[in-house]
Amino acid sequence: MTDAVATRPAAVVRARHVDGGRLLLYGCAILITLFMLTPVYLIALAAFSTPEAIFDYPHPLVPTSISLDNIRFFLTFQGILPALLRSLAVGGLTVVLSLVLGCPAGYALARYWFRGKDAAQLVLVNVRAIPMVIISIPLLVTFIEWNLNDTVVSVALVHAAITLPLTILISASVFLRVPAELEEAAMSLGTSKVGAVIRVVLPNSVPGLAAAALFAFVTSWNEVFVAVILTLRNPTLPAALVQQLSDSPIAFRFAGGLCLTVPAFVFIFFMRPYLFNAFGVGGK
Amino acid sequence: MAADQAASAAAPPRAARRPARGGAAARLRPLTPYLLMAPAMLFLAYFLFWPAIGAFGVAFQTAAGQWTFANFQALVRDTDFGLAVRNTFLLLAIIIPLEFAVALAMAVLAQSRLRGRGFFLYVWSFPLAISDLAAGLVWLSIFTSHGYLNSALQDVHVIQHPIGFLDYDNVPGLILAVVLAETWRSISLVMVVIMSGIQSIPTELGEAAAILGASAWKRFTTVTLPLLKPTLQVGLMLRTTTAFQVFAVVLALTGSGLPVLATKTASWAYGARNYQMAAAYAVLLLMLSSLATLAYLTFLRTPREVFQR
Amino acid sequence: MAEIQIERITKRYPGTVALDDVSLTVHDQEFMVLLGPSGCGKTTLLRLIAGFEQPDEGAILIDGRDVTDVPPGKRGLAMVFQSYALFPHLRVFDNIAFGLRMHHVSRADTERRVREAAELMQIGGMLDRYPTQLSGGQRQRVAVARALVMEPAVILMDEPLSNLDALLRMQMRAELKRLLHEARTTTVYVTHDQIEALSMGDRTAVMRHGRILQVDTPMMVYDRPGHVFVAQFIGTPPMNVLRGRMGEREVEVEGHVLPLGIQDGIKPGDDVVVGVRAENIAVTRERDGAGAGAVPAEVGVVEPLGSHLLLTLAVGGQWLKVATRADFDVKPSDRVWLRPEQGALRLLGRPDEG
Numbered sequence: 044m045t046d047a048v049a050t051r052p053a054a055v056v057r058a059r060h061v062d063g064g065r066l067l068l069y070g071c072a073i074l075i076t077l078f079m080l081t082p083v084y085l086i087a088l089a090a091f092s093t094p095e096a097i098f099d100y101p102h103p104l105v106p107t108s109i110s111l112d113n114i115r116f117f118l119t120f121q122g123i124l125p126a127l128l129r130s131l132a133v134g135g136l137t138v139v140l141s142l143v144l145g146c147p148a149g150y151a152l153a154r155y156w157f158r159g160k161d162a163a164q165l166v167l168v169n170v171r172a173i174p175m176v177i178i179s180i181p182l183l184v185t186f187i188e189w190n191l192n193d194t195v196v197s198v199a200l201v202h203a204a205i206t207l208p209l210t211i212l213i214s215a216s217v218f219l220r221v222p223a224e225l226e227e228a229a230m231s232l233g234t235s236k237v238g239a240v241i242r243v244v245l246p247n248s249v250p251g252l253a254a255a256a257l258f259a260f261v262t263s264w265n266e267v268f269v270a271v272i273l274t275l276r277n278p279t280l281p282a283a284l285v286q287q288l289s290d291s292p293i294a295f296r297f298a299g300g301l302c303l304t305v306p307a308f309v310f311i312f313f314m315r316p317y318l319f320n321a322f323g324v325g326g327k
Numbered sequence: 328m329a330a331d332q333a334a335s336a337a338a339p340p341r342a343a344r345r346p347a348r349g350g351a352a353a354r355l356r357p358l359t360p361y362l363l364m365a366p367a368m369l370f371l372a373y374f375l376f377w378p379a380i381g382a383f384g385v386a387f388q389t390a391a392g393q394w395t396f397a398n399f400q401a402l403v404r405d406t407d408f409g410l411a412v413r414n415t416f417l418l419l420a421i422i423i424p425l426e427f428a429v430a431l432a433m434a435v436l437a438q439s440r441l442r443g444r445g446f447f448l449y450v451w452s453f454p455l456a457i458s459d460l461a462a463g464l465v466w467l468s469i470f471t472s473h474g475y476l477n478s479a480l481q482d483v484h485v486i487q488h489p490i491g492f493l494d495y496d497n498v499p500g501l502i503l504a505v506v507l508a509e510t511w512r513s514i515s516l517v518m519v520v521i522m523s524g525i526q527s528i529p530t531e532l533g534e535a536a537a538i539l540g541a542s543a544w545k546r547f548t549t550v551t552l553p554l555l556k557p558t559l560q561v562g563l564m565l566r567t568t569t570a571f572q573v574f575a576v577v578l579a580l581t582g583s584g585l586p587v588l589a590t591k592t593a594s595w596a597y598g599a600r601n602y603q604m605a606a607a608y609a610v611l612l613l614m615l616s617s618l619a620t621l622a623y624l625t626f627l628r629t630p631r632e633v634f635q636r
Numbered sequence: 637m638a639e640i641q642i643e644r645i646t647k648r649y650p651g652t653v654a655l656d657d658v659s660l661t662v663h664d665q666e667f668m669v670l671l672g673p674s675g676c677g678k679t680t681l682l683r684l685i686a687g688f689e690q691p692d693e694g695a696i697l698i699d700g701r702d703v704t705d706v707p708p709g710k711r712g713l714a715m716v717f718q719s720y721a722l723f724p725h726l727r728v729f730d731n732i733a734f735g736l737r738m739h740h741v742s743r744a745d746t747e748r749r750v751r752e753a754a755e756l757m758q759i760g761g762m763l764d765r766y767p768t769q770l771s772g773g774q775r776q777r778v779a780v781a782r783a784l785v786m787e788p789a790v791i792l793m794d795e796p797l798s799n800l801d802a803l804l805r806m807q808m809r810a811e812l813k814r815l816l817h818e819a820r821t822t823t824v825y826v827t828h829d830q831i832e833a834l835s836m837g838d839r840t841a842v843m844r845h846g847r848i849l850q851v852d853t854p855m856m857v858y859d860r861p862g863h864v865f866v867a868q869f870i871g872t873p874p875m876n877v878l879r880g881r882m883g884e885r886e887v888e889v890e891g892h893v894l895p896l897g898i899q900d901g902i903k904p905g906d907d908v909v910v911g912v913r914a915e916n917i918a919v920t921r922e923r924d925g926a927g928a929g930a931v932p933a934e935v936g937v938v939e940p941l942g943s944h945l946l947l948t949l950a951v952g953g954q955w956l957k958v959a960t961r962a963d964f965d966v967k968p969s970d971r972v973w974l975r976p977e978q979g980a981l982r983l984l985g986r987p988d989e990g
Contacts (some may be wrong), residue, residue, distance in 0.1 A: 049520075060579075064543075065441075068436060068441060069441060071432065071436060071439060072436050072443075072447055075432075075433055075447075075451065076447060076450050076451070078511070079451055079453060079454065079511070080450060082466060082468075082469060082511060083453070083465065085465070085468055085469060085475050086464070086465045086468050088475075089468040089475075096480050096519075101461065112498075131550070133395055144366050144370050145367055146366070147363040147364070147366065148363055148364045148366075148367035148368070150363055151359070151360040151363035151364045151531055154360075155359065155360035157360040157361065163364065163368070170371065171565070171568075172564070172565070172568045172616070172620070173375055173376075173379050173613075174449075174568065174571065174572050174609065174612055174616060175379075175572060176572050176574075176589050176592050176608075176609045176612050176613075177379055177382045177606075177610065177612065177613050178375055178378040178379050178382065179378075179596070179609075179611040180378075180385060180592075180596055180602055180605045180606045180609055181378040181379075181381035181382050181384070181385055181606070182378045182387065182598065183372070183602070184381075184602060185378070185381075191508065193512040200374060201374060203370070204370060204371055204374035204375050204376075205375075205441070207367055207370060207371055208371070211367060230346075230524030231564060247578065251626075261456050264458070265456070265457070265459075265460075265461070265575065266458070267458060267459060267460045267575040268572070268574050268575070268589065271471060271593060271597060272593065272596055272597060281458060281460045281575070284460060284464075285460065285575070285578060288578060288579060288582070289582055293467075293471065296463065296464050296467060296579075297468050299464060299466075300460075300461050300463075300464025300465050300467070300468070302460035302488045303457070303458055303460060303464070304457055304461045304465065305459045306456065307453055307454075307455075307456035307461075308456075310456040311452050311453055311455060312449070312457050313454075313458075407824075529719065529721065531717050531719055531721035532721050532723060534686075534688055534708070534715075534717070534718060534721065535715070535721035535723075536723075536734070536738075537687075537688075537707070537708045537709050538686060538687075538709060538713060538714065538715045539714075539734050539735030539738055539782070539786070540709040540735055540738035540739050541710065541711075541734075541738045542709070542710065545738065549734075550723060553725045554724070554725055575982045629725070630766075
């Protein structure tokens with residue numbers, strides 16, 4: 044006995060109705076988004092307003108006049124452009140050091156099992172618990188002794204140390220995604236182990252390593268405390284801003300804030316797939 | 328048959344039969360992972376661990392090198408010491424619960440099937456890449472006496488004259504500004520941590536609970552939250568440690584109006600060049616963070632049986 | 637009465653139609669099996685009945701009540717998941733008690749009912765343990781206990797036995813069938829295993845590509861498949877499917893004529909596909925022993941399966957399998973004679989009905 048498909052009246056088409064619960068969820072999501080975006084909008088507003096408008100009160104919340112004067116003033120202020128260049132140099136050096144030291148270690152974690160591996164991973168994850176505050180003083184003393192004080196190199200060394208654990212963990216997960224069989228196939232075709240790594244693993248790891256590099260760069264770019272402690276006459280951009288903080292006109296600070304913020308958008312856009320990995324937690 | 332047996336009897340034991348390839352290289356092979364890890368670990372040891380230990384040394388010595396408690400005695404008698412400790416703990420006590428509650432909501436929202444999830448997630452992740460200094464400056468434009476908050480309030484006629492949120496002696500105002508700026512800056516990180524925790528909870532558990540009659544809220548409290556405990560533990564340890572070090576946000580918003588432990592450390596090192604005092608503050612900071620971490624480890628433990636495989 | 641009516645359900649996902657105008661009635665206390673290969677829509681249909689997803693078109697009625705907009709917890713259902721979905725942070729007792737507590741059952745009643753359910757599933761001694769401390773089979777029992785303790789009108793099961801090893805699976809099959817029959821619960825059971833479907837269900841709905849091809853008792857689905865796919869999906873080995881041409885009262889396959897009744901929608905002269913089961917074909921070495929109407933075939937492969945031989949044979953350009961006694965003396969390339977048992981040949985339809 045089979046069920047015949049009875050000729051029933053036309054099927055009920057269901058409207059995708061939005062009930063109260065979903066409305067509440069959307070409302071919360073929008074509120075939070077406003078909370079996140081509004082300050083950025085406002086500082087852009089402040090940075091781009093004319094110097095006179097800064098002192099307008101109450102501020103209009105919609106731009107009435109756009110001016111690049113503040114930005115220009117900020118960038119040409121004495122010491123800012125050199126500080127910016129120094130930040131770039133420190134960032135670049137940090138990335139190089141971080142990758143050169145970190146990739147081999149990441150490879151070791153990805154491909155080998157060895158005694159102490161679990162301990163090493165535990166250490167790497169927990170290193171960020173060491174306060175920057177506590178290491179900067181002795182390092183300052185050390186760098187003074189070495190005559191490296193107040194240099195780009197000294198800051199870069201510390202930044203490299205700060206970003207190294209994350210670089211190692213990210214590169215490890217990147218290398219894990221390149222199957223070991225590829226290396227073995229290359230070696231069976233005649234290359235050495237090192238050759239296999241260079242010809243097979245590295246080309247396939249470029250996106251992930253680029254993400255690690257980007258992350259290291261931005262961490263270094265944003266880092267404030269160590270930079271402040273370790274520099275005096277040769278500050279990085281954040282350190283220079285801190286130095287000027289109390290004396291500078293308010294427009295200056297707004298422009299500086301904006302300049303520090305802009306890279307964030309670009310960074311997050313490229314880092315999205317690696318975000319979970321980057322913060323040492325598992326998941327997608 | 329007999330010939331085979333004789334042959335195998337004559338063959339040397341298996342281990343010795345294979346000649347080692349390439350002498351020295353072969354001997355080094357089991358060392359490879361250690362060799363690969365060594366440069367990085369040594370670098371870390373030198374630039375992170377050693378200085379951390381060194382800070383203790385500096386804190387417990389005089390400038391001349393004698394072991395002493397004098398620095399810590401001077402510490403507690405320092406003018407702003409009490410204020411710095413109080414402010415640091417006050418900020419912590421407000422920021423941490425606030426952040427975790429909102430981040431939990433954000434993580435749940437990001438997991439639900441709302442349209443525009445991708446956009447929300449992108450925007451909500453911005454602050455991950457914003458330095459704390461920039462965050463402080465951003466909120467400065469809002470809280471300064473001729474800033475946007477006062478402008479908005481005055482526009483809608485809630486106030487007649489600007490409120491001095493950031494006035495030197497307006498401690499509640501200063502705290503409010505720092506709390507908002509710090510929360511805004513670091514909530515993304517907490518959200519990411521919680522999200523990864525939520526994603527490791529199988530969706531079927533929620534469905535099973537739903538079919539057994541649990542409402543959305545009940546599902547959250549009886550299934551999601553308990554299973555999030557390990558993640559929350561990790562997140563709290565991480566965030567508390569970094570919260571103790573809050574520095575640039577305070578500096579940008581309050582100048583020296585709201586002393587905290589990190590700004591005291593910096594001013595002793597940078598301003599007064601008194602490295603002993605600075606190190607003493609740093610050591611105190613580390614001790615407090617460690618105590619907090621220990622507390623989390625103790626009170627947020629999950630019984631082993633729940634997660635063993 | 638816990639009758640389930642699925643009325644013209646359509647469910648679409650981006651790029652695919654998971655369920656296409658599907659209708660089905662599950663009678664009160666019936667054990668209905670949704671059977672099909674992965675991707676056929678059986679799990680989607682189950683999840684729609686459960687309430688985890690909403691259909692794009694159509695309605696679902698339980699007990700005459702339209703539950704399409706009713707949330708999962710309020711449909712009077714219980715469910716056993718493929719992965720069991722036990723709460724890892726709760727002990728077995730609290731897992732089973734979960735639903736009762738959500739419905740505010742008194743503490744005394746909860747205690748009593750949980751213990752009874754545990755005894756029924758023979759896990760009474762494990763109430764204090766955590767799920768991670770149990771074996772797969774024990775966890776499965778907890779999952780079933782958690783569902784049964786709710787005394788539901790309808791129970792849904794999503795491949796509950798697929799994670800068990802073969803021996804355990806056989807034991808649980810019989811036990812589940814007995815339990816559900818005694819509990820008088822309407823059951824909807826999803827599986828891709830046709831042996832489970834045939835052994836457990838009162839009726840089976842065979843599904844493919846989002847449609848139900850046939851709903852019938854196990855014997856009817858096995859013996860009288862209405863569709864080529866059903867014929868080949870049910871039974872081990874699959875039913876032989878042969879192409880031929882329909883006559884007035886017979887069918888011609890590879891030049892040989894076999895008696896076969898005609899059906900609606902087929903006219904003499906049409907190309908058709910017919911089916912016959914491997915065990916319903918007699919095979920002999922001599923033509924005389926085969927009787928009239930025997931078909932010659934050449935042996936391709938001989939597979940000894942212990943209790944019988946499975947022969948793969950060529951008839952003209954087509955292949956079929958025949959099961960015969962284990963001591964039949966035959967080897968590849970031998971010529972043999974086949975004769976389908978009377979009435980065993982089935983008309984399955986036209987060749988183009990995918």
